[in-house]
Amino acid sequence: MQGLFDSNLKVELEAWLQEKFAATCQAMGERVPISGVRISPPVAEWEAQYFLLGLEENLFAVDERGEVTSELLPPADEAHPPQSYRLFSHQPPRLLRENLCQLATAARLILERGWLRRHLNLQPSRPEHRATADGCDLLVRSSAGEILISVEVKRSRLELEKLIADLRACSRRGPHAHEDCGFPQNHPRHEFYVARCPAYLWAVAPDGELCLAVKCEENSLELEQLASLPPRSLLELA
Ligand SMILES: [Zn+2]
Numbered sequence: 001m002q003g004l005f006d007s008n009l010k011v012e013l014e015a016w017l018q019e020k021f022a023a024t025c026q027a028m029g030e031r032v033p034i035s036g037v038r039i040s041p042p043v044a045e046w047e048a049q050y051f052l053l054g055l056e057e058n059l060f061a062v063d064e065r066g067e068v069t070s071e072l073l074p075p076a077d078e079a080h081p082p083q084s085y086r087l088f089s090h091q092p093p094r095l096l097r098e099n100l101c102q103l104a105t106a107a108r109l110i111l112e113r114g115w116l117r118r119h120l121n122l123q124p125s126r127p128e129h130r131a132t133a134d135g136c137d138l139l140v141r142s143s144a145g146e147i148l149i150s151v152e153v154k155r156s157r158l159e160l161e162k163l164i165a166d167l168r169a170c171s172r173r174g175p176h177a178h179e180d181c182g183f184p185q186n187h188p189r190h191e192f193y194v195a196r197c198p199a200y201l202w203a204v205a206p207d208g209e210l211c212l213a214v215k216c217e218e219n220s221l222e223l224e225q226l227a228s229l230p231p232r233s234l235l236e237l238a
Contacts, residue, residue, distance in 0.1 A: 009048040024066035044206035054107030129192035147198035157208030171220040
């Protein structure tokens with residue numbers, strides 16, 4: 001029965017995405033494509049499970065313009081306009097596939113790994129640390145504010161492996177500018193890790209995940225691959 005149960009969740013999430021996508025197209029004054037929203041790569045079982053649980057637990061919601069609202073995003077006030085974080089981009093309307101995986105991963109950190117909402121932040125990257133224009137960083141912080149886990153989301157396990165290889169290559173080269181980097185796609189993330197020194201990097205894609213312990217030295221990183229993300233109790237002790 002497990003297989004049947006799982007695939008029902010995927011069907012449910014896909015139907016939800018189609019509905020939200022149609023609403024976003026209408027709000028943008030765009031015609032809804034006959035083929036509906038393109039979901040590529042397809043939603044994984046765990047993504048369907050945790051994204052739907054996240055919605056159910058009010059961890060996040062998506063409005064009729066495809067905009068994500070969540071207490072994990074920085075609160076808006078007079079000095080800080082609301083952070084725009086979308087599930088669908090507008091021109092042309094399309095699913096931001098990595099943001100779907102990122103929200104499912106945030107729900108997983110809380111509902112599977114036992115972190116509390118107040119430990120998690122979805123926050124805009126500084127432009128020099130940003131890999132994609134539509135993204136936010138997903139961080140797990142200790143009560144003292146240190147970054148325990150930096151979550152990286154990619155579309156596939158292959159892209160995760162490339163990210164790690166690129167981070168290592170940037171580190172080996174010593175200080176260098178983005179323009180001089182042979183790995184320009186992931187160089188901003190190297191800058192981020194050197195500047196922010198999270199204790200762990202958890203790289204997640206629909207079809208796989210990698211966890212690494214991060215040690216920051218001056219302008220370089222030492223990345224040690226682990227079998228899995230250590231439990232909350234262990235990270236909080238360290
Ligand atoms: Zn580089």
